[in-house]
Amino acid sequence: MxxxxxxxxxxxxxxxxxxxxxxxxxxxxxxxxxxxxxxxxxxxxxxxxxxxxxxxxxxxxxxxxxxxxxxxxxxxxxxxxxxxxxxxxxxxxxxxxxxxxxxxxxxxxxxxxxxxxxxxxxxxxxxxxxxxxxxxxxxxxxxxxxxxxxxxxxxxxxxxxxxxxxxxxxxxxxxxxxxxxxxxxxxxxxxxxxxxxxxxxxxxxxxxxxxxxxxxxxxxxxxxxxxxxxxxxxxxxxxxxxxxxxxxxxxxxxxxxxxxxxxxxxxxxxxxxxxxxxxxxxxxxxxxxxxxxxxxxxxxxxxxxxxxxKYPVYKPQRLAIFSEYEDIFDAISENDIMLHHPYDSFEHVVELVEKAADDPNVLAIKQTLYRVSGNSPIVKALSRAAENGKQVTVILEIKARFDEENNIKWGKQLEQAGCHVIYGLVGLKTHCKILLIVRREEDGIKRYVHMGTGNYNDSTARLYTDIGIFTSNPFFGEDASTLFNMLSGSSKNHDFYKVDISPGLDQTFLRYIKGETKNARAGEKGRIIAKMNSLVDKSIIDALYEASCAGVKIDLIIRGVCCLRPEVKDLSENIRVISIVGRFLEHSRIFYFHNCGNELIFLSSADWMPRNLTRRVELLFPVEDRENKRKIKRILDVSLSDTMKARVMRNDGTYKKIDRRGKEALNSQEMFCSISMEENEVEEGFSVERGFRPILKRD
Missing domain, CATH: 3.30.1840.10 (Polyphosphate kinase middle domain)
Incomplete structure (x- = not known):
């Protein structure tokens, strides 16, 4: 190196x-x-x-x-x-x-x-x-x-x-x-x-x-x-x-x-x-x-x-799995459910909060809010929940740039409804995306959790690509409680079962990157795929350079700023960087590590930037359900195969279009629209004639 x-x-x-x-x-x-x-x-x-x-x-x-x-x-x-x-x-x-x-x-x-x-x-x-x-x-x-x-x-x-x-x-x-x-x-x-x-x-x-x-x-x-x-x-x-x-x-x-x-x-x-x-x-x-x-x-x-x-009309699809259960809580109780927005409907997230607001068995709702829409149904549901006598805690970040005024307005409205509003933390922006619902059931108290890569904003959820997961896994429930207690200042216990948080995520990511480096040097396969908005952090870049020199194959899908130089001899020959800019704003953060075949897949609210890793409260959580891991690997595979909206970064920092010679024309975002329609329930009367033709299943 x-x-x-x-x-x-x-x-x-x-x-x-x-x-x-x-x-x-x-x-x-x-x-x-x-x-x-x-x-x-x-x-x-x-x-x-x-x-x-x-x-x-x-x-x-x-x-x-x-x-x-x-x-x-x-x-x-x-x-x-x-x-x-x-x-x-x-x-x-x-x-x-x-x-x-x-x-x-x-x-x-x-x-x-x-x-x-x-x-x-x-x-x-x-x-x-x-x-x-x-x-x-x-x-x-x-x-x-x-x-x-x-x-x-x-x-x-x-x-x-x-x-x-x-x-x-x-x-x-x-x-x-x-x-x-x-x-x-x-x-x-x-x-x-x-x-x-x-x-x-x-x-x-x-x-x-x-x-x-x-x-x-x-x-x-x-x-x-x-x-x-x-x-x-x-x-x-x-x-x-x-x-x-x-x-x-x-x-x-x-x-x-x-x-x-x-x-x-x-x-x-x-x-x-x-x-x-x-x-x-x-x-x-x-x-x-x-x-x-x-x-x-x-x-x-x-x-x-x-x-x-204009672009062909695309309506985010409702997941078929929810139609198999009478109650959204029953569906989440039985399954870890992944949503890929805007291809899958964000309405499921809104419905969960609305259902919790009116459900007499729900005792408490806790949620982080960073950016919300101008007429947020989630804020209305949280207000109604408080008025219904539930314990509602909202961590509202008023330092969200250019949304400060909006968030102050929402905070005051939530307080008037009886919610306990915490306006972020001194010195840190609360950027994690997490929802916790505490519910009384026949066999005791049960916690339902939603974690995601994007904001609880029903408007941008139709424009930004993000991933969220519903779970009732008790370990995630315990981690969510610990996190909210930490954010409210009532606990300094930061021991988690499943998740990691920042400040400190830089060390977590470095550990996984160095793990792949060590495996490659030992003759094992080393593989990293990371999708995010920006890569700026020098310590992460240097670790990726070291991994590349050790023989780790690295693919980075970075929509915006990338301070790393790819494909430089004796430095980053094994690193490829692409950027996808298309109809939807790429916003999801996905991290894949091969880990000698015991694949590790994480979702996060954080990019690889100093501000995310050291100056914000961010969340990194593993995807453990086999079906959800398959779906996320497919997201990475389709994104890396994009020949229409992806551009490859040169080592001088400029970008070029994909060389399509010998390759099929593939627009990853259109592909995801097609996948969601095929796997879920296309509503009656909804036309897909102009684009988004259903495709054959690949798995």
């Missing part, structure tokens, strides 16, 4: 930008339906927003604090920012090239146009003029900067129009107008055939003379800022963590500007005013070759109603 040097690792931020490029490639893929391509463009744009608000903002904090220690790949914060700026500019060029040269022409061929004001006919102009007078004008607030009025504090991620107009002394005065977010970003125009739309900012720009009447407008153009959105909370010094988080949320709107986007053609004089007044670093200035902020395309994709412009 080579000496451990910086060249052995990929920078985390570069790895993330590579992931976002793979998302963009789905928008560029003409084989994807048009409406779905629009969604991928919106996701690419939204991803960059969060990237700048959190990751880039954090790097600027380090620069301002004088922090110069290089990262895992040898780059200082200043160097990382420069690399990011260069790569983002290239990515933006590709993004808007896709929008202007592919998406817009394809929309036009399908009878849908985005028009500029000068392209409107007389009827459309009359319509827009009336819309401006009646709807837009009353909402606008023009702001002028002069000696008595300072430069305004602009809202994070708000779209604005900057104006320079001539003042009375022959100089220039700056003004700005926020494009109101309370109004639709795009407006449909009257049209006899097909559909036509115009963007709100185009309407405002055309009517700008009415806002600044009496002034000669010299220049104007759209711009948008992104502020530091990373919360900074002194948990140790916060007497009330809930109150501290609420106060920090207010500050998020007004953090330092880390990015300025401006539309192509903006005059230098106007750009100089924006840069100087908001103190935008040069690495954070980006010219945009089209409409700024493409996140509106997510909603707009819904305007395309034709079924052929």
């Amino acid at each position: 080579r000496n451990s040097t910086y060249e052995n690792y990929i920078n985390r931020e570069v790895g993330w930008l590579e992931f976002n490029r793979r998302v963009l490639q789905e928008a560029q893929d003409r084989n994807n339906p048009l409406a779905e391509r629009l969604k991928f463009l919106a996701i690419t744009s939204s991803n960059l927003d969060e990237f700048f608000m959190v990751r880039v903002a954090s790097l600027w904090d380090q620069v301002n604090a004088g922090f110069k220690i290089p990262d895992i790949a040898g780059l200082t914060p200043t160097e990382q920012i420069k690399v990011i700026s260069e790569r983002v500019k290239k990515q933006l060029y590709s993004e808007y090239n896709c929008m202007g040269r592919s998406i817009i022409p394809t929309l036009r061929r399908n009878g849908t146009d985005f028009l500029d004001y000068y392209e409107l006919d007389e009827n459309q102009r009359s319509f827009i003029d009336a819309y401006y007078r009646e709807t837009v004008y009353p909402v606008l607030t023009p702001m002028v900067v002069d000696q008595s009025r300072p430069f305004p504090t602009l809202l994070n991620k708000s779209l604005n129009i900057g104006i320079l107009f001539e003042d009375e002394k022959g100089g220039t005065t700056f003004g700005t107008v926020q494009v109101p977010s309370v109004l639709p970003r795009y407006i449909e125009l009257p049209r006899s055939k097909g559909r036509a739309y115009i963007l709100l900012e185009e309407i405002i720009k055309h009517h700008m003379g009415f806002l600044f009447e009496g002034h000669e407008i010299l220049h104007m153009g759209c711009y948008r800022i992104t502020r530091n959105g990373d919360l900074s909370v002194d948990e140790e010094g916060a007497e009330d963590l809930l109150e501290a988080i609420e106060e920090s949320l207010k500050q998020r709107k007004w953090g330092n500007v880390v990015r300025l986007e401006y539309e192509r053609g903006l005059e230098d004089e106007l750009l100089d005013v924006l840069v100087s007044e908001m103190e935008v670093p040069k690495e954070g200035i980006f010219e945009i070759g089209g409409p700024i902020d493409l996140t509106f395309l997510m909603k707009f994709s819904g305007e395309l109603g034709e079924p052929e412009l």
